Amino acid sequence: MTYKGIAISHTILFLIVAAFSVEPWYFLMLSVAQILFVPLVLKLVLKDDHLIYYFVIPAVIAVSxxxxxxxxxxxSLLALIYLLFTFIVAMVGFKRFINRGFTNIEEFAIDMGMMYLFIGGLWFVASVLEIDTGFTPILTWLTGIHFHYSSFLLPVFIGFLGRVYKPASYPWLTAIILISPLVVAIGITFSTLLEFISVLLYMIGIYGFIVLAIKVTYKNGYQKSLIVTSFGALGVTILFSLLYATGNAFGIFGVTIDFMLKFHGFFNCLIFAFVGIVGWSIWTPPARYKKLQFPISKITGKGTVGEKILDDYHINKTYMGLVDDMSIFVDKESLPPMISNFYEQTMHYRLFSTVHWHAWFKPFAALYRLFSSRLQQLNLPFTSREMEMTGDIVAIEDGRTNTRAWIRKIETSTIFIALYSIHTRDEKTFMNISLPLPWSSMVGILALQEQDGKLLLTSKSALASDAGIYLAFRGTIFKLPLEEQFLLEEENKILTAKHEMRIFSIPFLTINYRILLK
Incomplete structure (x- = not known):
């Protein structure tokens, strides 16, 4: 069915339901989302995915x-039919996420909105079946409506916005919007003060997106006025949410639930949701995401990685360096000769490392150490004293170009087995490094560039198209929320390198190297 057909048929159905409803009037605020808003927005997101509509039809009939x-x-059966529909939507959102990973945060916002809808379905079922949730029946119902509007429609709308305009503030504002539903829920459950703080957090995100919505270039001025009005409605309703939360926390104001129902019903249903959907239906920006396509090593591990993994793939050839010629990455003349020579003649050098786990990550590192010694991969020491890494570089056949395995050890313990290769995209050559893991592999695509006589190797995708850290599993390439960066420099015939690892942009591991010519 076309988008116009869905809009007309579902609008007629909702008007019939509204005319013959036996429930209090405010229940229609959730019904209009279930019957009209959710199907229309899903059509904007999924477009030609007609399969989902076979679940939409029984869901809206059940709600009606x-x-x-x-x-x-x-x-009970009718409520569970709708719950099944929200579960299918959540699975579609999860599949979209798995096929892409932590890239294109605007698409992640849409995925999270689809997954949050299932939580809305759970609260709807709890309301219909009068399950004791620890809240009053009206609060149980309000939580269901919250996860349909603020947790489904809003993330999808900000996802559409990010497809058009994504400044540096966008990821942070999106993170606020995505975590706020959970923080609000926790606050309502456990602490009125936390509820108050969570509403303040929500305000930052909402007003930030009002500003971004004003700056976006739309299809026409009519669309802009609709979308800015939609976001602006939230800017009004959040103020009264703040007054309500303030009353709960400090007993200062007397904003009642009855007032909130009437006020939010008008602004959230008619202005935020309806006007917003009309606005985005004029022109829905296409996704920027393009499927990742670069060579992936066919080598994975099992319960143990270690040197055993080389037995089936080792070919009778050795290498002295990690690469044959550094000029395929950078202008060698702009770098100190020792840096290029290290990569081309790696086995002529001694490597001393000092591992520093950041304090907040040490409990996780200690836990991982229980498995890494057996796994013999990413088996970094917990101590911060300097230790020498030794090893070999051997030829490997893994389906990529001139792959070589760099085996690094500390004394007799295997620390890393990294499989080095290269690939080229858009006339730029990347280091393509694979670390075999049990039944999968971690892939580091590093871009190389010269910086003031130093060599920078980075996984930051903002600097190059394919750069990033990925998990490869059975043909699926999932981008991880990890970043790594190497910075090499030469001073007095000694190479030093600083290797930094971050997760969600938070540093958790730093390794400092001293590299000496044998």
């Missing part, structure tokens, strides 16, 4: 029957 009939024996 619930709204126009008195309590009956089939209420």
């Amino acid at each position: 029957i619930l709204q126009i009939t008195e309590d009956s024996r089939i209420d």
Whole structure:
């Protein structure tokens, strides 16, 4: 069915439901989302995915029957039909995420909105079945509506916005919007003060997106006025949410739930949701994400990685260096000769490392050490004293170009087995490094560049198209929320290198190297 057909048929259905509803008027605020808003937004997101619509039809029929009939024996079945629909939507969102990973945060916002809808379905079922959630029935119902509007529609809308305009503030504002539903829920459950703080956090995100919405270039001025109005409605309703949370936390104001129902019902349903959907239906920006396509090593491990993994893939050839010629990456003349020579004649050098786990990550590092010694991969020491790494570089056949395995050890313990290769995209050559893991592999695509006589190797995708850290599993390439960076420099015939690792942009591991010519 076309988008116009869905809009007309579902609008007619909702008007019939509204006319014959036996429930209090405010229940229509959730019903209009379930019958009209959610199907329309899913159509904008999934476009030609017609399979999802086979789940939409029974879901909206079930909701409609619930709204126009008195309590009956089939209420449980009808509610579960809608819950199944929200679960399918969540699985579609999860599949979108798995096929892409932590890249294109605007698409991640849409994925999270789809997954949050299932939580809304759970609260809806709890409301229909009158399950004791620890809250009053009205608060149980309000939580369900919260996860349909603020947790489904809003993340999708900010995802559409990010497809068009994504400044440096966008990821941070998106993170606020995505975590706020959970923080609000925790605050309502455990602490009125936390609820108050979470609403303040929400305000930062909402007003930030109002500003971004004003700056975006749209299809036309009519679309801009609709979308800015939609986001602006949230800027009004969040103020009264703040007054309500303030009253709960400090007993200062007396904003009642009845007032919130009437006020939010008008602004959130008619202005934020309806106006927003009309605005984005004029022109829905296409996704910027392009499927990742670069060579992936066919070598994976099992319960143990270590040197055993080389037995089936080792070929009778050795290498002295990690690369044959550094000029394929950078202008060698702009670098000190020793840096290029280290990569081309790696086995002529001694490597001394000092591992520093950042304090907040040490408990996780200690836990991982229980497995890494057996795994013999990423088996970094917990101590911060300097230790020499030794090893070999051997030829490997893994389906990529001139792959070589760099085996690094500390004394007799295997620390790393990294499989080095290269690939070229858009006339830029990358280091393509694979670390075999049990039944999968971690892939580091590093871009190389000269910086003031130093060599920078980085996985930051902002600097190059393919750069990043990925998990490869059965043909799926999942971008991880990790970043790594090497900075090499020469001073007095000694090479030093600083290797930094971050997760969600937070540093968790730093390794300092001294590299000496044998």
